[in-house]
Amino acid sequence: MKLEKKKEIVKDLREKFSRSKVVIVSDYKGLDVTTMNDLRRRLGEVEVEFKVVKNTLLIRASEDTDVSLINDSFKGPSAVALSYDDPVAPAKVLTKFAGEQKKFEIKTGIIDGRILDLNAIKALAALPSREVLLGQVLSVVNGVTTGFVRTLSAIPTQFLNVLQALKEQKEAG
Secondary structure, three states: OOOHHHHHHHHHHHHHHHHHHEEEEEEOOOHHHHHHHHHHHHHHHOEEHHHHHHOOOOOOHHHOOOOOOOHHHHHOOEEEEEOOOOEEEEHHHHHHHHOOOOOOOEEEEOOOOEEOHHHHHOOOOOOOOOOHHHHHHHHHHHHHHHHHHHHHHHHHHHHHHHHHHHHHHHHHH
């Protein structure tokens, strides 16, 4: 590969590393092209980029980014999954894929400057998706406002019940 092409790859990767919310590094040794394409397709469905790049270029691209904290994991065949929106999506797909393909191994990851080990990535994968979490928050907010409206409407109703009881008491007495 020519030097100019390598510089372009490093520049592009550095920009992607700085924009990404989560970066997960994996070892794909032993997987055939069809299996790798299947993984790329699955990650593409959840808007996650999957790059296979030489380790030296990954190390250079990670300089001045949070990804430099995991430079020591760029050994052997390394691939990176990058997500710009949902940090849970790549963890879910890669964890599921690693369960199906015994040759595929998740090495490490980084999210917001914090290093993720395999257990942390599995815990991240167990979280509900962003849409589900937003739905849960919305239902809680909606429940609070609904309860508030019911409380407010109950006050005049109870007041009218008291007045009705007083009226009936005076008519009887």
